[in-house]
Amino acid sequence: MRVILAEDQGMLRGALSALLDLEDDIEVVGQAENGEQALHLIRTLQPDLCVMDIEMPLMSGLDVAEQLKADGNPCRVVILTTFSRAGYFQRAVKAGVKGFLLKDSPIDELAASLRSVFAGKRAISPELALSFYNSENPLTEREKEVLKLAREGLPAGEIAGRLYLSAGTVRNYLSEAIQKLEAKNRIDAIGIAERNGWLD
Structure with missing residues (x-):
């Protein structure tokens, strides 16, 4: 199977590439250090899989x-993450991601998961699966609107006018949301909620 690796940390990207290349049935055909580069490589090289941070x-x-899904691109996406936020998982499922694995998984586990995804199945780290199903959006509908x-x-003042409050x-709603999300301020709270898919 032909694979593209997308990871912004050069050392990790290089190590993963070298280890995956040792597998008889896996060939790393391209490496990207950011998302735009990854998208370009996928469109150009048409790999079977893309492993992405x-x-x-x-x-x-x-x-x-999400862009690959919109394009109808057949490349299967496997996400590697250190994060276990449920919102990421929900967004990933909507975007058609086939694998959701922890970065510190052993290489033989990663290779086995890639084979599984290549065969048309899903691959999700058990540790991640558990936290995904246990974690829910802490925001109320009103807090989300605000x-x-x-x-x-x-x-x-303008938000108040729009919502008749x-x-x-x-x-109060803003401060409640900031507290619940353990954010520094409203901008941080918006970022956290967006990353988790909690404002959809």
Whole structure:
């Protein structure tokens, strides 16, 4: 099977590539250090699989997976992650991702998972699967509405007008959301909620 590796940490990318190349049936045909590069390589080289980190510059692994799905590209995506947030998993499933594995999985486990995905199955690390099904969106519908409008750059007063609430109530919702998400401020809270797919 022909594989592309997309990972922004050069050392890890090189090590993974060398180890996967030792497998008789796996050939690493390209390496990318960011999501845009990965998308370009997939479109150009037409590999069977792409193994991607979630957090990458320019485009995340999930952005690339969503774009491939929109393109109708047959390349199967396997996400490698250190994160165990359920929102990532929900977004990944929607984007048609076939594998969701931990970065620190042993190489023989990774190779076996790639073979499984190549054969048309799904591969999910058991540790990740457990946390995905146990983790739910902590935000109420109102908190989500407030965060969505805050994402558009609207101040509390304008959000209040849109939702027929008082500015004080809006500030309370924002502060509640920031606390629940253990965020530093509203921008951080919006980022966390977006990454987890909790504003969809």
